[in-house]
Amino acid sequence: MATEFRDRRHREERKHRLNREIMAPEVRLSGPENEPLGIVSLMEALRMAGELDVDLVEIVATANPPVCRLMDYGKFKYQEQKKAADAKAKQTVIEIKEIKFRPGTDEGDYNIKMRNIRRFLSEGDKCKITLRFRGREITHQDLGMALLQRIRDELVDQIVVEQFPKLEGRQMIMMIAPAKRKAAAKPAAEVPAQPAAAPRQPVTVPQTASST
Incomplete structure (x- = not known):
């Protein structure tokens, strides 16, 4: 397995148990693409990790059964460190x-x-x-x-x-x-021009013939 023979001195530095460090008899497993694989025995999960040449990583140790995932732990740890470094770089330090x-x-x-x-x-x-x-x-x-x-x-x-x-x-x-910079004032909305009123047409009142 990818991490099976890594230096055991680094075990205390890790947040997760890997492979045979996991103690539960069965685990809720997900695959390398985080696809759910259901509840399987620990031995079956270790066998799958060996076939894929990845690690069996205990993600949520407090769950019952523990949640585990098949992954390259070295790559996962690198990505987590990179995310943390990027987040730190974006923080504004006020002195x-x-x-x-x-x-x-x-x-x-x-x-x-x-x-x-x-x-x-x-x-x-x-x-x-x-x-x-x-x-x-x-x-x-x-x-x-x-x-x-x-x-x-x-x-x-x-x-x-x-x-x-x-x-x-x-x-x-x-x-x-x-002082906090004020946001630029939005330009006043233009009032649409009103159409010119049509000229009023003269009204002709018919005259009635006078009686003679």
Whole structure:
């Protein structure tokens, strides 16, 4: 059988029992194309696997009898791993980028940090804006709040504020995330032109002859 003599050290890594590892006296069997073959004895299922040079794989061990399938387990495992890798590749990983400011951050440094924030947001990442106070700077929290409000105001069309400025110890923290892009507005449906009204025909009223 295809897997009968594989290294037994890998048995613990597998999710399924194969071939003679299956303990049930009979199984509900399906073929290589997943076609149902009914309930057969374990020995009969193993004989069929040998004739087809495939594995007997226990798919649902908790069923009564267990559900098994005839397949090339190596190929099956490869396909499962490929599906998992493809699904992982499609997942969007959102990172939290921390950008640190000081109440006295100069304008040049401020502009560099803002460019970085905009880049992180455009890549779909969240940003943790940390403003740290040193020494007596903690007595001027209003300067820190004003700086965080400036950052928020400059990014107002690009962000959602997930956590408004909050003092934690000797630092203020604000969490922002990229704003969801609005779907493009659909063009207004054109109102079909109404057909021109037909000209009204004059109505002639017959006159009755006057009696003499």
